[in-house]
Amino acid sequence: MPDIKNGSGVTMPHKVAIIPYLDELTDEGQAVGACNTIVKRDGKLIGTNTDTIGVRESFLQNVAEPEQVYRGRPGLVIGGGGAARSAVYALVKLGCQTVYLVNRDPAEVTAVIAWCTTQGYGAGLRHVRTAAEAEAVEDPGAIVSCVPNFPPVTPAEVEARKVIEVLLTKPHKGAILEMCYHPTVHTEIGDLAQRAGWQVILGTEAMLYQGFEQVKFWTGREVKEMPIVAAKDAVAAALRDDVA
Template sequence: MIKALVIGDPIDHSLSPIMQTAALQESGISGIYEKKRVPSDELEKFVKFLKESNYAGCNITIPHKVAILPLLDEVDDEAKEIGAVNTVVNKDGKLIGYNTDGKGFLLGLREKLSKPLSDLSILLIGAGGAARSIAYALSKEAPDFMAIANRSEERLHSLLKDLNDQRLEGMSLQEAEENLARFDVVINTTNAGMHPDTESIPLKLNLLKKGAVVSDIVYNPLTTRWLKDAKEKGAITDNGVSMLVMQGAMAFQKWTGTFPDTNKMKQVVLEQLRR
């Protein structure tokens, strides 16, 4: 029997248990997936427990994605470069850290694209943990042009320095708004528009290119005010459910060796969010 869980603080809001339980059932794998609140001062104790347990591993959410790195036995090269872990595999008491966020986002985004990323011009908004994972995955695809825009110049330069990709350009939010017409794909990685602050937007879309793909990693509400604006301007839109499901599916595969039915996972997440 497969046992796994998600840890974070807070953790009540996590949709991972319903999603991963659906994946287990649909794959015909006997198992359980739980959630556990782990405060920061108990993270080390939890890691010790996981090593000695029969759990296949866990998902990591806020605020532990960076803090867990030095507590693991091994960290995958990609997670090391990103500087964050969202998935841990327990291999006979040896804990190995991975990051499926960026690749999970790409799997979801590709469903909306009609051209390869190497032919597209991309704008990424934000410079936090999610932006870091997504920017890393995107830069590996060598887009035709890619810019990152952020409110804090300091955080933006820190991210660009860490990514160490000369092709990436940094912009202020104002510069991004003024140059919006050049981008085929616009991605919000900030929490602007997330419940309860549903009226805030990451960036004005006045100059948005018709037919552009606009992606928002926020999934509560399912359609943010920003995505509604984008749709009205003729954009193809994508909410955060795709990333949530795909990064979860990749974690599931690492524990079980099976890639699950992502349609079923998406279905149960959407049902829960619509409630």
């Protein structure tokens, strides 16, 4: 394996603040407006966003029958922060022409839609505000949950949870990526989805695949050459130890 040289990862809360210090952004970094990976090439600092790849590959690598599960159906993103933009971008790239947004703060949703629209992938975004609105929309097939694992308390949080429950209990059952995996992979939304009959994909899958893409960016090594099975086994063992 080639040495990783002149490369760096970027974590919250610096994914946006780092951008003015970069010389270039890849298409993914520009589209999402956040950078989690830097490499130095020809004296230039180039930033990208591999979180989008992590979300995409979580579905591609874990859903056995995408045509039946999510292709041709709306997507859904729960949340309104920077991770939501990555999730929207990934779902659009997966072929979701419509993506519902559910969040406790309407202003955050408005900001996400505005950003995605300026970047050319926001035309199909729709804010689902109430449970009544959720009853009337088409069943989603792919969901990405980007919110912390806290029980709803405020009226806005309670209404957002009702919207999620309505969408999860519609007749079609798809796949949901629960991005929250710390301090536990077992979340309220994940449990709701599982009881409703959805395939639940753990957020550790997105973590792994965004990491594989980072190594590819740094080294030029193809993902298929990386120790994917060993990495997944190590994560699974750590999760078992955590549960025990």
